[in-house]
Amino acid sequence: MNAPLLSIDDLHVRFPLSGSWFGRQRRMLHAVNGLSLDLAKGECLSIVGESGCGKSTTALSVMGLQEPTQGSILFRGKPFSGPQAPSRMERAMAAQMVFQDPYASLNPRQTVWQSLAQPLRLHNVTARSELSDRIETVMRSVGLTPEQATRYPHEFSGGQRQRIGIARALILQPEIVVLDEPVSALDVSIRAQIINLLLDLQEEFGLSYLMISHDLSVVEHMSDRVAVMFFGQIVETGPWSAIFSDPVHPYTRRLIATIPDPGAVLGLSREAVVDGPAQAPAGWRFADDGSSAPDVTQEPKPSELVEVAPGHFVRLSRS
Amino acid sequence: MFRRFTLAAVLCAGVSGLALAEEPRQGGTFNFTAPYGSSFATLDIQASPNTQEEFITQAIHRSLYAWDSINNAPVLELATGVDVSDDGLVYTYHLRKDAKFHNGKALTADDIIYSYKRVSDPKNAFPGASYVAIIKGVDDFAAGKSEDIAGLKKIDDNTLEVTFSSPVNPGFSLMQNTTAIYPSNVEDEATFATAPVGLGPFRFREHVPGSQIVVEKFDEFYEEGKPYLDRVNIILMSEDSARDVAFRNKEIDVSILGPTQYQAYQQDDALKDHLLEVAEVYTRNIGFNPKVEAFRDKRVRQAINHAINTPLIVERLVKNKAYPASGWLPISSPAFDKDKAPYAFDPDKAKELLKEAGYENGFSFEVTASPNESWGVPIVEAILPMLQKVGITVKPKPVESSALGEAVTTNNFEAFIWSNQTGPDPLAAMRCYWSKTAQSACNYTSYSNPEFDKLYEAARDERDPAKQTDLLRQANNLVQDDAPVWFFNYNKAVMAYQPWVHGLVPNANELALQPYEDIWIDDTAPASRK
Amino acid sequence: MTPLLDVRNLELGLRHGAQAHRILKGVSFQIMPGETYGLVGESGSGKSVTSLAIIGLLKKPLQILGGEIFFEGRNLLALPRRKMRSLRGSRIAMVFQEPMSALNPLQTVGRQIAEMYVQHQGKSWAQAQKMAVEALASVRVPTPERRVHDYPHQMSGGLRQRVMIAMALACDPALLIADEPTTALDVTVQAEVLKLIRELCAARGTAVLFISHDLGVIATMCQRVGVMYAGCLVEENATRELFVDPRHEYTRGLLGALPKLGSRGLHGRQRLVDIDSFIADRSRLTDTRFIAPRTPVSGEAGS
């Protein structure tokens, strides 16, 4: 495997809890606890987990929207966070983001053209013809017509807005695109279109996706590798096929088992059904079975990610 | 020998009605209004120079002298007689034996010495200090060089010898409310501010801060059969329109009127017969600062006096609640010259004078003015178009009342409009134009004229009242010719009273100050007042 | 067997003077006693307003434009307000999507449940409070005697939804309307809540009108499914038949658009169906319908 495009090492993010600022030290919410991940060129890595598990915080840290408390993020081996982090302008060329809510992700006071042209101008694309060319190209590539660029966001449907959001993420031709629940706010039929679009674009431009999602069927459909997060930690990570066909961690298993997939529910495809209790490899035990929420203000108990199959890691404690 | 100044009393019809000899009725409550603010600063009158607080003094306190409103002169109050030395410096007072303080103490010479020492004590910085300063030795006392005031000597309990530093009439100074006599046996002087004790006809009963002072009859008052009233409520009412409603509503017994109300009351049949008017000893004027180049020329100052239609402003804007001024001293002053013509309204003459002075193209100046309706911004607004017609541009510079005094006394103005006390003592009034008087004291226009100085100094040293008056009249006319100010008007104070009120007097010093002990109310008063 | 609920040709919408803008364009379906019936559709298809029309809580300016709703033999639309009110809560109950805002933030959950007993069974507040503890226990809230004093904000989303269910089922209604009851919940919590509804209703013989946009949830819960599109019920069938053999074009598109768990393993990654290219003319969709003939109700849905 080549050197990873993006590599996150021992990322910690903590937030002060409000209140109690008299005298005593502030209590901290441990949102992300020692997360390490690599994203290879052209790959789609998904982080799945339920609300509050820290997956969005991780994404924001990658984007520079959230300062990590500890740990490092490297892009092509160079610091991407902390004091040596690149400027916003440089960072913009490396990574972009597609947001969850298509209604909140576009400035209602700007036309699509303005939304797309402004970042280009900022990055020294000022010639009118080049601006038009690039906007036209990106509009077409997300399945919109260039003429539609003169409109305001409220004139578009939810699916179309998400296309515009993707267009904006692509306009600076970044290498990494962070997808934050890119389809969860969309209706079923639109969802399929956007998923198809994202996969097409990845292929076309060789993009690397870091996707945040709680929807396992979408994750399975789109990902190359999957990381399962539970309260700030990765409990299991590996190639998509390993995670879905051979989940080890009890939390992963539970997550997959509870997906209300019609095929699985109606017994139409036996593949996806996870049977039986989780088994830890010999000499190990599960530090946490993911059945109840731990205290988020405390450091988690020591545990480590153990490779149970090539590229397939599970969080375990020595028994 | 005590000298009497006979000031011309300007009495109106209302007063003669009051003077009708009718048997005064005993008892009742009198609702008096204090119109000059929405609070009494302090009940310690020695500490306050404000008219507002004098209303209380009038009821509770007495000074060595008092003002005789009918004869317009200071008269002895707490002494039955006085012997004056030939050089006019040493006065021996024979104090009343029947005067008692509200705390039961009888008046003695000690009380007067105590009071004058308190007033001039530098630690207090009381406003009455300048009045008491006419007594010999006060300067040393105030400077801390002496434990006592040399000029005050107790002969016995009822006899006091006072030595003055110059031969002045002490009545004008020692009748001031800020020189009221306090009892010398009160331990905590701070209580004077909350529970005053005096010699007056009424004793303090209650102070509702911000609302009213209630005083009640003092049975041991030294004047036989007085006071008539059982109780006086001195009610705070600074807002003219509210006072108007309250008076029409018969909630209060007297009300001081502004120009607008004066006009309205004159037109109202129910009210017009009960108005008390008097020419007060205040001269309203616009003072010119010689700092402004144009004002150094007498012709310019005269031109302004000619350009303004003063009688019209007095008639229309001040609603005749004033007398057009023809000089510095007011009509009621003995040195007032009836024959001296006022500046005629003559814009052409004004233009001519300006042309002579080299200001035919006009100039502009600022008038620092407070919001007062009779001598403030509205007047400036009225002269503005008139002066514009002769080419002079006037800009009002409004300031708060409290800032006006500072602006003027620190010589920080181009022109100001103010009301200045010009009586009852004409010598004191003319002193303001003596070149040796400091600008900050009262020579606000930095007036300096050797001819005037000569006249003034001669008047000051003249012992013959008639000759003195004559010299002062000449001095006053000289000031009028020099026109260091625009002579606007002398105030006409007007008080409306309810038909059941009797015993009010036209006090030219301050109409609102009334002798409560002489007031009585008759049977037509509303039940709540009887 | 007579249906518990019989919605006949229901039309509702807005009326501007003589003009009417229809949101529901003649919807008919029946629910048998004890049956779980699912309404599935995308946003704006009219499934939620249908449920509000049934329980009689349509907000102005929405109004019924035509049709009938028979419940236990009575036409709800013709019922006096007072009668309708006494049915609400006791015979027809409802669980809403967002359990946080659907509960009164200033009352303990115990009191909110107890209110049902006071209102419909004439209990005293003290008695009702005790019954509320039992009701909480029945929805498997741990330590119900303590939780009964909690305020909604002190509970997790899953617990709150359990409280809503306890409240809805307090008076043993004949029909429970569940409008997207798990959409706001995490997937593991959703599974528990769905299981709870399924088991409790089965045990009590409560019929359920289950509304969701999630085909998986519908498949988990329902015996029969109606697919709504643009104010019309375009297809209705027993759940299994509908998923195995969708007859209507729109249903087929919808099912094809769904990424199916495990299918990538079996068939490799395939493009999902793009409904727009699948259906050339959307306006034609509401002209056709497929309503399967009724099959006898057979036990529990799903497997």
Place this chain on the structure above:
Amino acid sequence: MLRFTIRRILQIIPTIVVVALLIFVIFSVVPGSFASSLFSDGKTAADPQLMARLNEQLGLDKPVHQRFLTYVGDLAQLDLGTSFRTRRPVLELINERIWASLQLAVAAMIFAVVVAVPLGFLAALRPGSILDTVTMVGAVSGLSMPQFWLGLLLMYVFALQLNWLPSFGYGDGSLRNLILPAITLGVTPLALLARTTRAGVLDVLNGDFVRTAHAKGLSEAQVVRRHVARNALVLIITTVGLLFGSLIGQAVVIEKLFAWPGIGSLLVDSVAMRDIPVVQGTILVIVVWFLVINTAVDVIYALVDPRIKQE
């Protein structure tokens, strides 16, 4: 709860300190001085010697920083200083006046609450009705009138024309004297409160839990009584608190118009006379009053709404 209360009380201290500094700074640069204001009516010729002596006596001849230290030092001991004019402790003066202000504020607030809350409630329950329209038109009109103009109008109608009520003053502190100023002062809070109540109740009525309550089979009246009222109360309490807290400050004009002996008129007089210690003290007291009321509201709020305490 106690900790919550204590914390809220501690939180207002920095605000008070900053306000104290701010007003010191403002009034240290104000033109005019107490000494010169004594002679501003022109009744007595200005006496420069006396003015100098007074300034010395009052410490005004000292440099600003020294006066500032004295001020801060006194303040730390809860000493608001001594009035220039009355030579009495400022606290004493305020104590004499504040009760009348409180009386007026309380009466105005009672008037506002008693009228506005039911009106706002009814208006919200029947939006678009005649009552709603009248209430809202009345409210916006009430907000658009100069207060002293309204007061004058009331004075002329009820005191002069109808002769029902005294036109001014505190009298002997009877209710009759209170009515006109209280109504005049109460109109603005009434209008605002009516609008807020209406908006708040409408908000609550649109809440999901009200729909739940309807789904439970409760009658309209039961829904309003059990579920709407208390939730709307939260907003009403906040508004009442804010309004009540600021009422003393608003009362300046009314107190002056009706010759009401409150601290508002004390303040205006003191500003005019440049009696700076009283000005500073009065403003500080008004501010503390506002903060205390708001803290009290927060505490009440926390009692009514269990969500607040937790944070």
Place this chain on the structure above:
Amino acid sequence: MKLGFNLILGGVLTGLVILAGLLAPWLAHFDPVLDADLMNAELPPDATYWFGTDAQGRDVYSRMLYGAQISLTVGIVSQIINTLIGVALGMSAAYWGGWWDDIVNGLTNVMLAIPSLIFALAVMAVLGPGLVSLLIALGLTNWSWTCRIARSSTLSLKSLGYVQAAQTLGYSDTRIMFTQILPNIMGPVLVMATLGMGSAVLSEAALSFLGLGIQPPFPSWGSMLTDARQMIQIAPWTAIFPGMAIFLAVLGFNLLGDGLRDMLDPHMRTRKL
């Protein structure tokens, strides 16, 4: 009241005030300052003096037209100052957070705790009466509400996709504030400013009443009303017309503000108290 009614009536009233102010030199029959003839003082309304004359013999109608200029200036300029301060502080505080936010919050709390009329009174006492002083006093008084609105609006926008996207696209903070946040918080800010214009006009009247109004002889409605309050019995027209003008203008501003709020955001319930 139907949606839009407020807006229309408010717009009409405000429009009238603006027209009166702008066209004053053409509509007025007399100079508001110099055409004072004491011989004509206190004339009742007639064909020459539509609204009568005042105590100085000036035409009340003409003075009211020029008074509209003053009232508009007071309302607009003071609100521009308020809005600039409030938006700058509120937006930056919410955007940057941290100690700056703490400072701005503290300052806002201080300003909220001092009743606005009293603060204006203090500022006027320092600056002295006059139009410029008044504009500064009222401009410094009420920004705290705008600041709060701007701050809370910015806070809610800050986490929205398009603001975050702007950051990831390399926009600088100031650019984000000006292009992404400012245009989207202008709605509620505009509503506050409109309502603030009404209260500024009322504050001007109140300060006039307390003797700290606008520099005469230029006419402001507040000072006209204050001057006329004693003449209500002998020359009621001098008080009625300015009183009505204030009432209708403030009503106009208030209705316009309410209307704008209904239009821009029916859920925004905050109003300056």
